[in-house]
Amino acid sequence: MYHLATVSPFVKRVRIPITRDQAMLLMLALNELLLGLETYLAHSISGTIMPKEWIPIIFGPVAGIFLLIAGLLALRKRNLAAVIATIIYLASTVVGLLGVYFHFIRAVLPYATLGEMISIPLFVWAPPILGPLTFALVGLMGISAVWLEEPPDSGRLTLMGGRKLQMPFSKTNAFFFMVGLGTLATVISSVLDHARTHFENPWLWLPTGIGIFATIVAVLLGALENPRRGDLITYVVAMVLLILVGMLGVLLHIQRNLVMENAIVVERFVRGAPFLAPMLFADMGALGLIILLDPKERGEEKPDIENITANL
């Protein structure tokens, strides 16, 4: 279902040069590139990047470039491109889950007494446990976007060798769930990070409130079989708010890192408020809006028989 056209019928008249899945894959390739940069900055905080900390830093740009190549390859050899992209997205999922594990074990004290092994302040102090999950989310969304759904919104995927797999939800609904859960992970990371500042700054309530709102709206939309126009408008508002929160967050983080007379000190941008991190909110918002594009593949457009016969 072309949800964006339901929200605004005008867009039906606009010819978008790429399909929804292509737009999604392009966005996810960009995500991999930026995740590499963001991870590099985050892992530079201690001044020394340890060997295993290089994994996501190297993986991000390499994956991004390979995905862009796969995108070009798809114009001629779609199946090969799909295989390459699937491998990269699977690897991205593994990198993300490994990162969650490495961050998680820093947040627990395995040899401490039972009551002291895990505590919220430790999660605040440790590296962000859900941060690396972004790699896994990108991987999961990428795998979902790579394989054709025929017919659109059926949940019936065409895998390698023409094999079919019937999923419990349509791609569109699955994407809604993923954006919902991705937004939740983003909000939790932001809350744990902002807890270091004791939530004294009222601006910090903005990403928290809007993030929870967007999470619930996206998840609810995923559970709905046939959302109404009002539901979709609420969803669009939530996603746009996420984008605005992300952009505002970048500005506020940059402002926070500037010192007197707005001087830029590189160290403060590395060790201070992470200026790229709020873009995760905007990222979720943008991915969320892409879901609303027409799920049909090129060449699937069939003549509108009812309209034609009515006009005869």
Added chain:
Amino acid sequence: MDQSSKPFSKYRTLIIGLVVVVVILGVTLIIWAIGQAGTTVDLEAVDVLANSSDECVTCHREVSPGIVDQFSHSSMAAAEVTCRDCHEVGADYPGAVEHEGDTILAEPTPAKCEKCHEAEVAQYYQSRHSLPAWVAVAGSGDLSPNHLAMYQAIPEGSFAPDKARNAIAAIEGPVLTPFTCESCHSIGEPMPDESVGRCQKCHIRHSFSLEQARKPETCNNCHIGPDHPQWEIYQESAHGIQYATMGSNWNWEAEAGNLSVVDFPAPTCALCHMSGFGTTGTTHDVGDRLSWYLFASISQQRPSWQDNRTRMHSICFECHNENFIKDLYAGADAATQQINDYVQASNDLIAPLQDQKLLTSEPFDEPIDFTYFDLWHYWGRTSKFGMWMQGPDYSQWHGVYPLLETMADLEEMVNDKLQAAGATP
């Protein structure tokens, strides 16, 4: 709905249920985290190794429980650094000793520290705390070619290298110096594995507390006493008074490289000389913001002193206005020059004795040697330190006044010697 065509359809409710559970748990975690936002992690209260079965931990709990207790309450242990990470080395590692079937370094060197703290060790190697501190008492004669090259690349190393050696250390000899000069100057001692120095002089084992390293009492371990009374000067300065009266409320565990006046409303030694504060980045090169070689008998401006000064000014700017800083620096530059003039006048005083070979060739074997040494090494340096760090009592009554008094004594001693030798004063 035709269930057979959608084999996974029966899982729809389960998936929606799981997603809802994750969302509810996530939102609960958010609310919980916000509720505890004011709680800082008190790692010192947690025994991170309480249930550890590691051999090092269990054995040393019996034989030296103090170090296990310090380490098990440290952020290093919480970050999963183990005893072996710092102590264990291969059998052929320089300085390795056999220990309960393993080979270890009894005292880990900066080569071990730099595995995780690469930038900090590199900055430290470029500083006065590195080889220049050691050469000041031991000379550069025993340095390996690598260490000599490293020493000469350090600003203090390029400044009159071999003249820096203090003859007092040679006279006192190896029995006394470990308890005297070397105790502090070993901060820059060359290590058998070709690394240099001792990080643990400032980051005391085994608690490795950020607060401890940041507090001025840590610097007080060496920067005290008549030859470099920075601790005493700091205490009497406005900065030190603020620390003494209000320092208990400062944010000693604040994130490094990101400090502001909110964390530290007044400076400490580390804040001015090392911390990332104002528009200046963090450094472990303690000379990176200094304008003069104040330690020398006659001070000269350091190489790149203008850049260093700009960095220090940016620290001052966080609290002081431009006129205040410019006036202070102009005044202290002139005052440093005047102390230089006094020391030069003292040099001129004793020059006839040197010219006429009326001084013995051995250092510190007659009273005039001690008098001359006191003049610049105690009073001259204390005057300069007091002026730059704004400790007026030390500039005056522990600095300029005894310097002038000693000059008068020196003049009398020179005249006596010249008269005794039948020369014209």
